[in-house]
Amino acid sequence: MLTTDTVTGSPNWLDLGSPDISGAADFYGAVFGWDFRSAGPDGGGYGFFEKGGRTVAGLGSLTEGASSAWTVYFRTPDADATAKAVEQAGATVRAEAFDVMDAGRMACFTDPTGAEFAVWQPGRHQGLGVASEDHTLLWAELHTSDPAAALTFYRGLFGWRGQEMPMPGATYTVLSTADGDQQDASFGGIAPAQEGEETRWVAYFGVPDADAVAAKVQEQGGAVLLPATDIPEVGRTALLADPFGASFAVLRPDPRTG
Numbered sequence: 001m002l003t004t005d006t007v008t009g010s011p012n013w014l015d016l017g018s019p020d021i022s023g024a025a026d027f028y029g030a031v032f033g034w035d036f037r038s039a040g041p042d043g044g045g046y047g048f049f050e051k052g053g054r055t056v057a058g059l060g061s062l063t064e065g066a067s068s069a070w071t072v073y074f075r076t077p078d079a080d081a082t083a084k085a086v087e088q089a090g091a092t093v094r095a096e097a098f099d100v101m102d103a104g105r106m107a108c109f110t111d112p113t114g115a116e117f118a119v120w121q122p123g124r125h126q127g128l129g130v131a132s133e134d135h136t137l138l139w140a141e142l143h144t145s146d147p148a149a150a151l152t153f154y155r156g157l158f159g160w161r162g163q164e165m166p167m168p169g170a171t172y173t174v175l176s177t178a179d180g181d182q183q184d185a186s187f188g189g190i191a192p193a194q195e196g197e198e199t200r201w202v203a204y205f206g207v208p209d210a211d212a213v214a215a216k217v218q219e220q221g222g223a224v225l226l227p228a229t230d231i232p233e234v235g236r237t238a239l240l241a242d243p244f245g246a247s248f249a250v251l252r253p254d255p256r257t258g
Helices: 021-032 079-088 147-158 210-219
Strands: 011-018 035-038 047-051 054-061 069-075 092-100 104-110 116-122 137-144 161-167 170-176 186-192 200-206 223-231 235-241 247-253
Touching (some): 011 116, 011 137, 021 035, 021 047, 069 247, 079 092, 079 116, 079 147, 092 116, 137 147, 137 247
Antiparallel strands (some): 011 069, 047 054, 223 235
């Protein structure tokens, strides 16, 4: 289960790059009820989505040439060492490790199958203030054309464990961090990408009603990429996009699996 008590390799931060910070803040405020708090004059426009005063995610401007997207960050004790390991594994270092004032240290990568991700080495800022509640990060899922190569890469980087689960038409791999009970340490999964689908990490937010959220997304100018669907023993999920093209998913977990 994804929690804020993170260990090496678990998701510990999430942020959105958008061409319209004000518009994105309004959209997610309407869809999830999030508040937006600016990081202040030294933050370069960056700020934080909050739920009840607890930090859900970050929001910042796009770098030149980038498309709007959510980025999942994984905890590392040493961002520089992780960057070196990524390079040695034949993947791409898009941004070398750098300090974010005294908040922590980060680096940005692209895995060997083409999915972008980042790492966060906590300093003053530990990361997510809330997770696995309604309207907060619940699951992180990699959609890739080569699940086996992806698992090999991340296992070497973070020590992740994978457990295969048969799904309709495909095999799904549940991901867990290196230590502890494998089910309790699960935080995400790897799914085969559909034909023509972009290789990417998809952030899932917990919701009480996936259909209602999908309708709200459309009402606010976003798009429903895959309509709400029941997945046996998982819950009801929908794949969505905000008005600026950043995709994300929502999941109402099956109460029998809680």
